[in-house]
Structure formats: C-alpha cells, structure tokens
Amino acid sequence: MLAAELEGLGASSVQGHEGSGRGGVRFRGDWRTCYRANLESRIASRILWRLACLPYASENDVYEATRALPWSDWFDPALTLRVYVAAIQCPLRSLDFITLRIKDAVCDAFRAASGSRPSVDTLQPDMRIHGFLDARTFSLYLDTSGDALFKRGFRNEGGVAPIRENLAAGILALAGWQPGVPLLDPMCGGGTFLLEAAQRSLDIAPGSGRRFAFEKFKGFDPGLWAGVRRTALARQRPPVRQPLFGSDLHGTAVAAARANLSAAGLAEVVMLKQANVLEISAPAASGILVANPPYGVRMGEPERLLVLYPALGSVLKKRFSGWRVYLFSADPLLPKHIRLAASRRIPLFNGARECRLLEYRMVAGGMRGVRRSDEGPLPA
Template identity: 65%
Template sequence: MTEHFFAPCPRGLESVLAAELEQLDAASIQPSPGGVAFQGDWRTCYRANLESRIASRVLWQITRHSYRSEADIYDLTHALPWQDWFEPGLSIKVNLAAIKCPLRSLDFVTLRIKDAVCDKFRATRGKRPDIDTASPDMRVHGFLDAQKFTLYLDTSGEALFKRGLRQTQGEAPLRENLAAGILALAGWHPGTPLLDPMCGSGTLLLEAAQIACRIAPGSGRQFAFEKLKLFDAGNWKKLKQTATSRQLERTFQSIYGSDLYGSALAHARHNLAAAELAECVTLKQANVLEISPPAETGILVSNPPYGMRIGDQQELAVFYPQLGNVLKQRFSGWRAFLLTADPMLPKTIRLTPSRRIPLFNGALECRLLEYRLVAGSMRKTKSPDAPEQTAATHEP
C-alpha cells in the first residue's frame, strides 16, 4: 500500500536529499523548502530511516484537509484511528509549525491536537497516553498553511542526524546530516582524496568514512516505527541484514584530517575510534596555513572558524587572506568547499567562488563557498573599465 511521507532536512539540501531518496526507491518525489515529500510502502519508510544520510526525520502523513477553525482541527484529529496505530501506554509529544496560518494562537491549536488524540484513546481504549516533551515514544507533527491542515506521525523518533557515533564535540559542531549533505553537494565519492584541514571533532570525516565503508547511518540505533502496531519485524530484519552485507572492510581510505589544536584532534580520534573507523582516516596536528596537500588533486572541505565561534574579528581579518593564499598556492588542481556563517570570509579570502550555496546549520544561516583552484589568478583579463565578473551562483 502506498503511503505519503515527508522528510525534512536542513535548508539548502533539498536537491541532494531528493536524489538520495530516488536511490532508495522512493516515488513521486517532490522537493519543497525545508524537505522532500515522497511516496512509497512501509519498506521504503524503513529504508529511508536506515539509509538516508541527509534527512532529519521521516514523517508519515496521516491526514491533510481544509480547515477554518480550531474546532475543525480537533475534529479532524479526533476522527483518526489512533488506537490502530499505537498503544495508549506510549507517551506522546505534539509539535506544530505554520506559515500564513489565520488562527490566533498556535499554542492553543497544539493543545487541541493533543486533546483530540487523548480523547480518542480514552473513548476507544479507556486510557489516554501520557505527555512527554523530553523523550516521547511517539511524536505528532502538525503543519498549517493558510488553508490546509496536515498531520504526521514521526516514524524516526530521535532526529536522524543523531547517529549515536559522535561521542564528543567542539564548540560549533556540524550536524551530521549537514556534513553528509555538504559532501553530496561537493560531489565527493570514495576514492577521491578528501581533506578537512580544520576538522574539529571530525564530523565531516566520520560521515565520509561511513560513506566509504557503505555503513548505513541508522544501523546503530532504534526508530519510532518499531513501536507502531503495523510494524513488520521480518521485513525490517531483512533490510538491516542487507545493509550489513553491503558494508566494506574498514581499511585506509583517502580521507585526511588535521587541526591546529590537540584537544580538537583528540575529540576526532576518540569519535573515529568509538565508531570503529579510525583505520579509515589519517589525522595529524597541523596549522592549516602550513599544510601541504596529501595528493595532486582532491576535494578540501572544511568549516573554518568564524566570528561567532572565536569572537576575534581582527584575528580573522588576518587569517582569511592567508588561508586564500595557501589554497591558491598549494592546492592547485583541487576544489575547496568552505562552510561559513561569517560574511567577512568571502570578502577577504581573495578568491572568487564558483558557487555560493545557502545552507543552515540548525538555525544559523551559512554559505557553502566552492573554489576551483587553478594556478595563478582565476579572473579573466578584462579592460580597466569593465565590471568585475564572478562565478558566484545560488546567492538569494
């Protein structure tokens, strides 16, 4: 039976998530700002939870209908067969988001959804589920636009970027699915040398090593769909066995990381060792301004320090041009991808980006800047009076 699902993701990653879901046999794929809608059976849902590196969650659409009032939303929610989906002994949490919603109080609407679920259980089973806002068994997600009310059951539970691999982290960690999305946007594939010269706790390296070893990102965790009454344990077991059989031996890959600070590198080593991926990645303590490329060509990806993290704008004003010089002089033939929330970086690094991709690390708006590094200047010869041309794209 075909079901409707929605996979939210960090803004800016919708295109690569859509491509990933296509590889996972999803159908009717429709990207929209902040996620991708798709259709499939429950096996598709299980597989998306197990194997998607970019989705934040997989939400099962259980109703979509027009509304005019809070009473409509209560009635639509109460009409659903909640008792057929899970037991009242499980705790719940209701989340609600809205765009151009005409109703006055989203908090009140959230309360009405919760009341409708609890009232339906009390009427059909004589018992209502408890509310747990910290770690609920089941999450109910509502979305309101100007005319339509859509309700989802979260099949993931904890967010999918919580892989359970990263044991320690630095001051400004990347979410794991954002790191995986950056690698996808960069077009990186195993076998291509990859370097993160400011690796921090190693999130980009962890994601790359998992990709190289074909490790399903959800293979070490549990999911909310396992608590649903319609859960097919046999199908799920086969999917996990198939994913495990595809894994490759955890041997050296052309994945390299370095950091100026020994404490950050210690975090990266610990995380890689805890994930049993230490053999796949070469780490060393080094200043990014003094390193040499580990291969003639490859992809450099990094999340360099910026003002919100270390708070020293003057220091960064000196550092960014030096970083640009290192990339231009030593990494000819490479492509570099820098994620930054600092508008000063693209202005002071003195390189012309070929792409500027808006991304979000949580609520923090960033840009992923791509630099195609060639010997000498990247700018074409032009007359003194001609306006400067850049290859920047995707700037909103």
C-alpha cells in the same frame, strides 16, 4: 539531492515543496521504503508519515480532524507522546493553543477507544506527532524516525560549533565528492565531515547504530525490518584505510575527532594529525578540501579572522593547486577577505543560521575562472 537519494531507496512520486515555504520533499512508498529511508538516508532529517491533510477554519476544526483518526490502530496508549506544530501564514492566533488541542484530541481518541490515554514526555517521547498549518490547510504527521536522523548514534564528542551530520553529508554531495577521491578537512573539530565520508566510503548505513520510532508502531514488521537491515549490512565493506585526512590546530579537537571515529569503529580509516591550517600541504596531487572555518560566533575575536582569512587564501593558492575547496561559513567577512574568487556560492542553513558554501577551484596562477551564479538552498 534528497529527492534523488530517496528515489534510489525505492521512493516514488518524489516532489519538493516549491513555493510553499516548507523544506523537505514528499514521496510515496511502502513500509520497506520507510524502513530503508530511515536506515540509509544520509541527508534527510526525519521521515514523517502523513496521516491527514484537510481544510480548516478554526482550532475546533483541527481538534475534530485529529480526534477522528484511528490512533489506537497505530500505537499503544502506554507510550508517551509529544506534539510539534509549525505554521506559515496561519490565521489562528496561538500555535501553543493549537498544539494543546491536537494533544487533547489524540488523548480523547485513545480514551474513547480503550479507556486509557498516553502521557506527555517533552524530553524523550516514544511518539512524535507533527502538525503543519498554512493559510487554509492542516496536515498531520506521525514521525517514523524518533530522534532526528542526523543523530547517527555514535558521535560522543562535539567541536566548538559542530554541524549536523546530515548537513555535512549534503555538503559532501554538493562538492561532488566520491569515495576514493582524497578528502581533507584541515579544521576538523569533532570530525563530522570525516565521519560522514568514512561511512560513505565503506557503504555503512548511517542509521545502522540506532533505533527508530517505527519499531514501536503496532504495524511494525520485525521480519521485514530484519531483512532490510541484513541487506544493508551485507554491503558494508571492512574498515581499511581511505584517502581521508583531517587536522586541527587544537589537540583537544583532534582527540575529539579520534574518539568519535573510534566510537564508530572507523579509527583506522582516517588519518588525523594536529597541525596549523596555515602550515599544511596538500596530501595528494588533487582532491577536495572541505572545512567549516571559525567565524565570529565561534571565536568571539573578529580581528583574528581578518588576519586568518587572507592568510588561508594565500595557503590555498600556493599549496593546493589542482584541488577543489569548499568552505562552509555564516561569516560575510570570509568571502570578502579570503582574496579568492568563488566559483559557486550555495545558500544553506545550519539550524536557523543562514550560511554559504563557497567553492574555489584552485588552479595555477590563482582564481581567474568564470564565476557561476548562486544556487538554491539544500533541501532539509
């Protein structure tokens, strides 16, 4: 899905990292593509610019490869930085030491070129540098995004265990939801699914309310960026009511969802109410129900879930005939106790936690359709 999205934004040579143990995709593109990917991608976590990919055998190889790069061509030493390192099958002993050596190399390169060096800021750096090492190869990236792209810039209130916005967008895409199709989240929490659906319904660029690290690059083109933003904003439709419905048992959750929608200028687009999921009815003859049901980590009361799950399954069978249901959960008890046969079980990750997206096609007489095999994980 991410590959297809990036191709639609002008990326070329889009490829996954199959067999490498790494998530995400790699692609080629010019700065217009970079700007568009940051502004308009709903699924990507970050857009990283690869600076180098070289063989290595020691920490000193990593240092020398990093120091040889023309850092002063890319950003000013007055900016702050932070280095992040990840590895798979790396033979070197300490990732912390590699992180320190990369930082030293960047600072030494700046000092040699200009006599000054960047300071380190571990909380809110201007520049983020990412290193990745496998068994033989060292890759170095400059982060063009800054804050992760799931930080859209408008959500103020979270639920008990909110999912990231880009994961919610990916789940809606996996569900096959399209603007105009009725969508219900009956356990909406802070309203992440509804926010993503509302933005997509109105063709609002997800990054239109935030800033990006590339705006601080020396090669930043303000005119090009203004044109990219102008084109995206011109596609945006006015905030009129959409067939998007949300509810939650708790009034505080409904209030949080309403506050988040208001902050995004979307309060009039979604219909919200306080309701028990076991007492609601379908708001339309057909549509898509998507939810992140409570599970043990969120509630701390597994006994209550053993009552909730079969009751939820009964409600879905009786009141949502003609709907497709997608439940996202890390709880292995849910598929066992909901008493419905999942037509798909898609493995996904919410941060480091492995979860499943369970699809149920609600038809008259219960679930007796042909099961489909598990699918691969959603790219990060």
